Amino acid sequence: MTAKRRPTRVGEMLPRIAAEIGIEDELRLARSMAAWERLVEELLPAAKGASKLLVVQSPALIVSATDNLVAQELRLRQTELLSAFARLPDGAHLIELRVVVRPPGRAFPSR
Helix, strand or coil, X not given: CCCCCCCCCHHHXXXXXXXXXXXXXXXXXHHHHHHHHXXXXXXXXXXXXXXXXXXXXXXXXXXXXXXXXXXXXXXHCHHHHHHHHHHCCCCCXXXXXXXXXXXXXXXXXXX
């Protein structure tokens, strides 16, 4: 008889597979983006869905906001947000939060 193997979760396999096919940076960014959305929902419930992580570019975390009110709130709570982001499993210790205002549906500036 063969020994039964413990089932492997897909989430446990993803980092290894991503590294093998060369997309570990993209996977890390996707996880950070999802974590940012959860973090904003938890710390700033009124801004749920109004902010998106764009890039982690040490020493800054660059995010978007749908309007100036959300952008201002993110800037005012910068210290708390960066501290919480650093404690996340895929987070990083960063010292600056840069906020770009991008209204919904306007991903890129018009030319």
